[in-house]
Every structure is written in structure tokens, then in C-alpha cells.
Amino acid sequence: MAGLAWKWPRTRLPVGASALGVFVLCWLYIFPVYRLPDEKEIVQGVLMQQGKAWRRNHTAVAVFRKLLEDCCDPGQLFAMTKQNSPMGKNLWFDGEFLYSFTIDNTTYSLFPQATPLQLPLKKCSVVGNGGILKKSGCGKQIDQADFVMRCNLPPLSREYSKDVGLKTQLVTANPSIIQKRFQNLLWSRKAFVDSVKVYNHSYIYMPAFSMKTGTGPSLRVYYTLKDFGAKQAVLFANPNFLRDIGKFWKNKGIHAKRLSTGLFLVSAALGLCEEVTIYGFWPFSVDLHGKFISHHYYDNVLPDSGFHAMPEEFLQLWFLHKSGVLRMQLEQ
Template identity: 90%
Template sequence: MAAAGPVCKCPRTRLPVGGASALCVFVLCWLYIFPVYRLPDEKEVVQGVLLQQGKAWRSNQTAVTGFRKQLEDCCDPGQLFAMTKQNSPLGKNLWFDGEFLHSVTIDNATYSLFPQATPFQLPLKKCSVVGNGGILKKSGCGRQIDQADFVMRCNLPPLSSEYSKDVGSKTQLVTANPSIIEKRFQNLLWSRKTFVDSVKVYNHSYIYMPAFSMKTGTEPSLRVYYTLEDFGANQTVLFANPNFLRDIGKFWKSRGIHAKRLSTGLFLVSAALGLCEEVTIYGFWPFSVDLHGRFISHHYYDNVLPDSGFHAMPEEFLQLWFLHKNGVLRMQLEQCEAPLLQSSA
């Protein structure tokens, strides 16, 4: 529903006429730059999505090409997705994207950790980006997810047999926030083998870490790199380029996302849209009910809620839903396969 535009009525004032007029102009300018808006509530979003259900989704190649061009112009995912010897040469001063006052100079030790270039054969063909939303539970989407050429996952999610039918088992890249290394693995101070054993489920994948986003995240990220190397693990660490993360953040904020920081999922979808020819996303549903009004947990594996006020998940969803409706990516929200019914005795 369109909101009525704000009307500036200047009341009688003791200010000079010029001062009152200037105040009105200031208020109008403020409203123009920082508009007051109301985000649709959960029920409105569900109803809006339901109106689109049943309509065959079609890729819009013109829209895909246009959006990829925007990403390339602002953020260049193909070159800047990860830190490499090409984009982060020896001696370069690199500013952290999550902190204003900290930077790192690329020395010999740090430089040796980077691949020569982004280690993917670009463009990637068909990509699945898998979020961790509770909407994946009983979705039967595992087989469809694994049919992609390249599968990206968020924040070291569980992929045990009890989940694989819904979320698949294939992984080419998985993100790992330093906070997870701290909370789940005590910063690898006492549980290095436990960590190495836990990531075996991701097979020969890249573990994508924002080592240079926040100063507190650098040491845990480097520990992950050296731990996997020491144990001869199949996984390889890629470090996120803070310039890429910063530019992607600006890109989405210019499109109306109001948050302290974008979610890992949106960063990953943004990268996929720049790296892949075809993108399907799963588990991106930040609401407490599904399309049939049934309660669902926050994650497919637990109901731990995120810190309030840090991410703007409903805003992010609406941006991704807009891209789905315009044929830029496909968002899977319904079941892929009906769950098997247990036969009664």
C-alpha cells in the first residue's frame, strides 16, 4: 500500500520567516535522504509470496546480465572474492572492512597463504547457495541441491545423515565465521583434532573466512589455516578480501538494507551472482512460519535466534525475493520432494 507523502506544515513561530522556511527545507531534505518507511510484517510477506506460488519461474537472461554487470562494476567478484597474490601483493596496506582504525600490511608470511588467483574455473555453471533456514526441514531438497555444479554453504552447518535428504551432502565452499571457531572450538587452542574431524563432512571444499574483517578474527582464521595444513586435511582456507566485503555492503545499503552488517548468506549469494551463470538459493527464509502458516525453527538444525539488531534479515529476504521475481536467481521455498510417509503397523 503506497504511503502518503510527508507534508511539511510550518506552524507559527518566533523564528524569522527565512529561518522557518529553512527549517522546512531541512526537514523535507532529511525525509528525502532518510525516508520513513514501514517494513511489511511476516503475514504480509507470506501472503505476497503465496500470490507468486504456482507460477513457473523463468530465468530472465537480460536481468541476469544486467545485475552481474552491476556487481562487476561495484565489487568485481571474479577478481576480489578472495585474497590472492594478484589482488593483495606483497607490501600492500589493507584496511579491515569491519573496523575503521585497523589495517594490515601484507608481509611474506601472510602473502604465502594466498593462492595465485581466484581458484575457480569461471564462470561457474549451476550453483546452489544453501542457507540454514528452518524451511529446509522436511523439504526433500537434498538431491536437487547436490545436482548443482558448485554448492556453497554458510557457517559450518551440520550435514549428518539425518539432514542430508533435506540439505544434501555436496560442498565446494563453506563459510566459517571466527566467532564459530571461538564458541564451538575454543579458538583451536585445545581441540584442533575435533575441528579437523568435524570438517571432514565438507570433503574437498574451500573454507571461506573473513580473517581481515575484524582484528579479533584474524588470529582464529590463521589458526584454522595452519591446523588444516598441519593435519594434511582435504579442506583449503580462502580468506575473504575485505575490499570485496566492504563494497558488497555498500552495494546493498544503497538499495535500502539498513543493518550494522550484512548476513553471511547475503554476502555469499552476492558472490554467487557474480561468479555463477545460474543461481538457486535454499533455506533463505527468516520467518517463524512457513507458507502454510506452520511454525518452523530458525535453523533446520536448531532454534537459536540471531542477535537482534545486527542483521536486517527480513529486508535481505525482500531484496532476494525481488531478484527471484525478476528472474535473476531462483529461490526455492516449497518442498522439492514430499517426505516419505511412515507406514502404520
């Protein structure tokens, strides 16, 4: 049959060329061709601003909250709840390609009816883990907030509390930490339960549905805390919220494989709190006086390169600081 015999004219270029084209476009999307100010320039810019008095701009706060509400509805979608994730609902992992899951009886039973936070929260401290917090003496100020949020189960032992405080109402925990530090809770679980006692009555906020491999460890955190009658409870991050926040910042020019936990948390705080002050968000190797500092306040382990876009994220947060949307605390 003539139809079956018909073929495209044969060339040697198109397949490779199209693949290359797609690759270049993706590359440009993730690593665009524009010049980001270097570390020195950023530090200079921050220094120039340091003397000036900072005032919260309530209009700017309201405008930014409206933007967040329109894109991501943090009040409703921050965590998985029975309300926003009914049984049988299909959701996509936000950190995977092409994998979804369906809320079944067991998973549904782990969600609170609605968000358990008393919204709006008043004064919030969001504490990043930057080395700039070391010897900052910010602990007291951090703890004066009504609601303190921290990232990735940071240490809060006596040696740090003067600088980072102790109060915690919400702390994020990536499943990778559960894997590395607690063997995915497959064996003994007591070390984990003991290690989170420092967070007292707080929510452990887990992206259980970002990557397929993270679901098991996250559910195990839930069961472990419940089994031990711990003071902490798990809130599962809603993958739709994380995806929407990711898109929001991508549209504002942040190009990275994934936003940092810190920026997710600041974004949530801006949607949930009336006043936000952030601490320890400083991804550079020198402080404002040019002194070398460690990457975290508790160690100097650098993140995987090329996964997050920390300087870009910093510039966005710095812009919010200058606009009066949030206060970024960089010195005592």
C-alpha cells in the same frame, strides 16, 4: 595578545545539539523511517507468486552481474590472492573503524596466486540455514548443482542430508564459530579437523580481515588444515570485496550494521555462477502454510537482534527471484 584572547561567544546548546543531530542522522541511516511490510504481508506476497512458473531471465541475470562487476568485481576480489593483495599492500578491516593491516611475508604466503575457482561456475546452489529446509526433501536438488555453497559450517549429518544435501564446494566459517566451538584452536585441534571432514574437498571461506580479533583464529584454521593434510583449504575473504558488497546493498536500501553471511554469499554466487538457486533463505517464524518453523534447520537459536536486517534482505532476494535473476526454492 589579542588573537589568543579571542573566544567563541558562549552558549549552552550547540555541543549537545550537534551531537544529537549527528546521532539522529546516523539512526535514520541505519533505521530509516519507512514501513517494512510485516511477516504476514510478506508471506502473503510470496504465496500469491507461488503458483506461477519461474523462468530465468538471462537479460536480467546479465544486467545484475554487470552491476556487481562494476561495484565489486567478484571474479577478482572474492578472495585474497597474491594478485589482488601483493606484499606491502595496506588494507582496512571492513568490520572495524580505523584499523588497517599490511600484507607481510607470512600472510602473503597463505594466499593462492589467483582465484582457484574455475570461472564462470555453471549451476550453483547457495544453501542458507533456514528452518524451512527441514522436511523439504531438497537435498537431491541441491546436490545436482555443479557448485554448492553453504553458510557457517552447518551440520550435514545423515538426519539432514535428505533435506539439505551433502555436496559442498565452499562453506563459510565466521571466526566467532571457531572461538565458540573450537576454543579458537588454541588447544586441541582434532575436533575441528574431524568436524570439517563432512565438507570433503571444499574451500572454507573465512572473513579473516573483517575484525581484528578474527585474524588469529582464521589463520589458525589455515595452518590446522595444512598440518593435518586435510582435504579442505582456506580461502580468505577480501575485506574490500565485503565492504563493496555491503555498500552495494546499502544503496539498494538494506540498513543494517552488517549484511548477513548469506547475502554476501548469494552476491558472490551471482557474480561467479551462470545459474544460481538459493535454498533455506527464509527468516520468518512460519512457513508458507502458516506452520511454525525453527530458525535454522538444525536448531532454533535466534540471531543477535539489530545486527542484521533479515526481512529487508529477504525482500531483495525475493525481488531478484521475481525478476528471474536467481531462483529461490521455498518448497519441495
